[in-house]
Amino acid sequence: MKKSMKYGFIFVVALIFACSLVLAGSPAIAKTKVVKIGNILPLSGPSASVGIQGKYARELATEQINNAGGIKSLGGAKLENIYVDSKSDPTVGVSAAERLINSDKVTILSGCWNSAVTYPSTQVAERYKVPFIVPVSVRNTITERGFKYTFRIAAKDAWWARDQFEFLEDMKKKSGADLKTMAFVYENGDWGVGMAEQWEKLAKKYGYDVVLNEPYPSTASDLTPVAMKIKRKKPDVILLTSNAADAILLTNTMAEMRVKAKAIIGTGGGHADPMFRKNCGANAEYMFDVVEWEADLRKPGIPELNAEFKKRHGFNLSGESVDAYASVYVIADALEKAGSTDPKKLRDALANMHLDSGPAMIVSYDAVEFDETGQNINAGIVMVQYRMIDGNLERVSVWPASAARAGYEAVFPMPKK
Amino acid sequence: MRISGFPPVSAVRENEVKMDFIIQAIVSGTLMGSIYGLAALGLTLIFGVIKVINFAHGSCLMVGMYAAYWVVTLTGVNPYLALIVVVPLLFFFGYFLQDIVIKPVLEAQSDVREPTEVIIVTSGVWYILDNITLMIFGAEYRVVQTSITGKSFEIGEIIVSTPKLYGLIATIIVSVALVWFLKYTKMGKSIRAASLDREAASLMGINQYRVFNIAFGIGTAIMGVVGCVLLPFYYVFPTVGVIFDVKCFIIVVLGGLGSIPGALIGGIIIGLIESVGAQFMASTWTELIVYLVFLAVLFIKPAGLFGEERDW
Numbered sequence: 001m002k003k004s005m006k007y008g009f010i011f012v013v014a015l016i017f018a019c020s021l022v023l024a025g026s027p028a029i030a031k032t033k034v035v036k037i038g039n040i041l042p043l044s045g046p047s048a049s050v051g052i053q054g055k056y057a058r059e060l061a062t063e064q065i066n067n068a069g070g071i072k073s074l075g076g077a078k079l080e081n082i083y084v085d086s087k088s089d090p091t092v093g094v095s096a097a098e099r100l101i102n103s104d105k106v107t108i109l110s111g112c113w114n115s116a117v118t119y120p121s122t123q124v125a126e127r128y129k130v131p132f133i134v135p136v137s138v139r140n141t142i143t144e145r146g147f148k149y150t151f152r153i154a155a156k157d158a159w160w161a162r163d164q165f166e167f168l169e170d171m172k173k174k175s176g177a178d179l180k181t182m183a184f185v186y187e188n189g190d191w192g193v194g195m196a197e198q199w200e201k202l203a204k205k206y207g208y209d210v211v212l213n214e215p216y217p218s219t220a221s222d223l224t225p226v227a228m229k230i231k232r233k234k235p236d237v238i239l240l241t242s243n244a245a246d247a248i249l250l251t252n253t254m255a256e257m258r259v260k261a262k263a264i265i266g267t268g269g270g271h272a273d274p275m276f277r278k279n280c281g282a283n284a285e286y287m288f289d290v291v292e293w294e295a296d297l298r299k300p301g302i303p304e305l306n307a308e309f310k311k312r313h314g315f316n317l318s319g320e321s322v323d324a325y326a327s328v329y330v331i332a333d334a335l336e337k338a339g340s341t342d343p344k345k346l347r348d349a350l351a352n353m354h355l356d357s358g359p360a361m362i363v364s365y366d367a368v369e370f371d372e373t374g375q376n377i378n379a380g381i382v383m384v385q386y387r388m389i390d391g392n393l394e395r396v397s398v399w400p401a402s403a404a405r406a407g408y409e410a411v412f413p414m415p416k417k
Numbered sequence: 418m419r420i421s422g423f424p425p426v427s428a429v430r431e432n433e434v435k436m437d438f439i440i441q442a443i444v445s446g447t448l449m450g451s452i453y454g455l456a457a458l459g460l461t462l463i464f465g466v467i468k469v470i471n472f473a474h475g476s477c478l479m480v481g482m483y484a485a486y487w488v489v490t491l492t493g494v495n496p497y498l499a500l501i502v503v504v505p506l507l508f509f510f511g512y513f514l515q516d517i518v519i520k521p522v523l524e525a526q527s528d529v530r531e532p533t534e535v536i537i538v539t540s541g542v543w544y545i546l547d548n549i550t551l552m553i554f555g556a557e558y559r560v561v562q563t564s565i566t567g568k569s570f571e572i573g574e575i576i577v578s579t580p581k582l583y584g585l586i587a588t589i590i591v592s593v594a595l596v597w598f599l600k601y602t603k604m605g606k607s608i609r610a611a612s613l614d615r616e617a618a619s620l621m622g623i624n625q626y627r628v629f630n631i632a633f634g635i636g637t638a639i640m641g642v643v644g645c646v647l648l649p650f651y652y653v654f655p656t657v658g659v660i661f662d663v664k665c666f667i668i669v670v671l672g673g674l675g676s677i678p679g680a681l682i683g684g685i686i687i688g689l690i691e692s693v694g695a696q697f698m699a700s701t702w703t704e705l706i707v708y709l710v711f712l713a714v715l716f717i718k719p720a721g722l723f724g725e726e727r728d729w
Contacts, residue, residue, distance in 0.1 A: 225692045229695060
């Protein structure tokens with residue numbers, strides 16, 4: 001009895017196995033083709049919050065593209081994202097890029113948010129001749145190495161700094177405020193140090209006296225010493241580059257130490273993080289921030305997409321997540337035009353891209369186009385100001401005037417609370 | 418090309434610093450340093466008794482902070498009132514962490530004086546705790562708006578942060594209570610006996626594993642206090658422990674392994690270096706100074722400032 005049961009069991013297993021072989025072989029249910037995208041993002045560690053937003057945005061765009069029939073020129077091929085956690089660590093990023101290319105055989109790479117990780121990871125992609133889409137990392141040199149396979153959607157940091165100073169010049173004219181001294185306070189990673197280098201050049205050009213040039217570690221447990229130093233130097237303008245956690249800590253500590261200035265300007269990143277607004281409240285009121293995107297921009301599709309995103313994840317889209325979202329459409333467009341997953345053809349499609357329609361156009365400018373260095377030449381920048389509206393801290397686009405939210409203009413200099 | 422994080426020399430050169438800023442720096446540094454010292458207290462206690470370097474110490478702080486966060490968010494009580502719930506919670510968390518996870522390894526290695534495998538186990542606990550938290554609560558930074566968040570008062574020109582002042586007070590209370598407990602209670606005496614000589618203590622009828630459980634529980638409960646103290650001015654996120662972890666290790670070695678005053682003084686020294694040092698140089702350089710002082714102390718007094726010459 002026992003023996004016959006055993007044989008019966010083996011028979012059933014064999015039957016299932018045989019069936020599965022037949023099914024797998026039959027053309028009727030052959031799997032649709034999949035295009036793999038390798039994403040390297042900081043999913044844990046100090047930048048995890050922003051990395052996870054990028055992941056959510058990619059998932060949303062991928063889902064929309066796949067539901068709309070995938071890549072038509074590739075027979076309705078579906079996009080598939082593979083995520084690797086970089087932990088904001090360059091060495092992890094490099095090995096992740098190697099692994100995604102060699103083991104996972106991805107068609108295209110995307111990431112890495114942290115400039116320090118993007119810089120060496122794109123080098124790996126260049127060596128293997130695999131296209132690498134950089135939605136956000138802003139360090140200039142990423143697209144200044146003559147690479148053929150690196151394409152950046154966001155503006156580079158030189159442009160961010162340029163616009164911060166142009167904004168100040170414009171405000172000086174409009175408000176008559178006297179701005180002479182400046183403090184640079186920035187996280188000591190590649191991004192912050194790169195920004196500070198730009199600031200230094202521009203401060204010289206525009207005739208500002210730099211009274212403080214202060215890098216600090218993003219993982220600091222206490223920023224009171226930094227806030228005290230700013231207070232001591234009494235700068236007219238404070239330029240900040242911070243990651244998420246330290247942006248919150250620095251802003252709250254500056255408020256506690258009663259640090260005042262005529263203008264405090266952030267550089268996106270931590271200051272654009274939804275957590276910043278939630279956690280700083282009134283302490284951040286009237287602070288400025290440069291971003292490439294804001295939810296109040298007058299572009300079709302933004303309210304719907306933002307509502308969908310908020311429904312799923314409980315917070316609004318940010319510049320980072322919009323770039324990440326658009327990047328998937330950029331990849332889809334390139335695949336569509338190339339009609340192939342061949343890296344060379346895909347690269348050429350990216351180099352010749354002129355994407356000016358579709359969901360990706362929730363960005364603040366009108367088309368994605370890459371120059372010969374792989375930089376998106378249209379990437380634009382908006383200045384926002386934190387304002388209290390009905391008891392809620394909101395990011396209001398205030399500059400340039402063409403992008404400003406209807407009925408709002410910059411309050412400059414910052415009122416002394 | 419400049420080395421990342423180090424400013425040009427022009428920025429390192431600083432002009433004159435006024436006296437009141439120095440006093441301000443000393444005040445802020447002492448306040449923050451006392452909180453570092455409190456965080457290191459738990460580590461030094463656990464090491465002193467069990468001779469185990471608890472790599473999950475920062476994660477225990479993280480657990481303490483999340484516990485405090487949820488108690489305060491859900492009930493809306495003052496973070497210092499939350500101590501009533503958080504401290505016992507963390508005590509039992511530590512107690513059972515030692516009892517269930519660490520004790521079996523200690524028992525298996527009972528003839529080894531320095532059970533190195535336990536270090537691996539605590540590292541594992543660290544990774545597991547941090548990542549479970551990441552999974553459950555997500556990577557977002559959480560800040561509670563409590564009644565004393567951002568509160569400060571001025572004495573002349575000097576600004577004193579109220580939540581940090583409470584931190585100093587908590588540090589003093591916890592240290593005094595801990596010293597009293599170790600000196601005058603039966604359990605405290607057993608803990609000291611077990612830390613001096615495990616075998617002799619066992620022969621005197623002390624159940625060493627129970628002593629270990631309680632010592633670990635107290636060490637973790639202190640992290641509950643730190644969690645409540647930090648909550649009004651620091652944010653909570655899954656890897657928050659790592660930031661304080663490294664500091665705790667430096668403080669404990671600097672002050673002397675297992676020494677309570679060593680942990681407190683060590684904490685204040687680190688706080689002062691960070692705060693006063695940053696007034697004369699870029700704040701990224703103060704980390705360098707911390708390690709230089711650390712090395713110098715180890716050269717001059719290898720057992721640490723308050724450590725006893727003993728081979729652990």
